[in-house]
Amino acid sequence: MVDRMMDGGMMWGMGLIGLLLLIVLVLGAAALIKYLFFDAECKHMKWMLIVLVFGSHPMETGLLHSSLDDCVKAEMTLRSEWARVAAAWPKEYREQPVTEGFTAKQTPMGTCIPHAEHSR
Numbered sequence: 001m002v003d004r005m006m007d008g009g010m011m012w013g014m015g016l017i018g019l020l021l022l023i024v025l026v027l028g029a030a031a032l033i034k035y036l037f038f039d040a041e042c043k044h045m046k047w048m049l050i051v052l053v054f055g056s057h058p059m060e061t062g063l064l065h066s067s068l069d070d071c072v073k074a075e076m077t078l079r080s081e082w083a084r085v086a087a088a089w090p091k092e093y094r095e096q097p098v099t100e101g102f103t104a105k106q107t108p109m110g111t112c113i114p115h116a117e118h119s120r
Helices: 008-038 068-087 097-106
Strands: 044-053 057-065 109-117
Touching: 044 068, 057 068, 068 109
Parallel strands: none
Antiparallel strands: 044 057, 044 109
């Protein structure tokens, strides 16, 4: 029965997925090597705040920070402002069981990623 499940189509599909994964890894390694060693124009590293809306959808803010500390402080400000707004909701609304889980999912999360400015 297992032999019939692993027919030619499934084997080709698994091989194709493996090949695509290998191509992505090689291209990623090549881009990293180019970025680290050969891109002389990218000298000024900045940090960009990315907000994860609903915990999974990344959204660029366009906010560039000169240091990682500044970017993390901006993310902390984002979270504290959201907490302040959520705390301003009426008490009876906040204490409903459905609202607690919903509010946790709605809380935006931020992350800081490196962003190279090109001097062109």
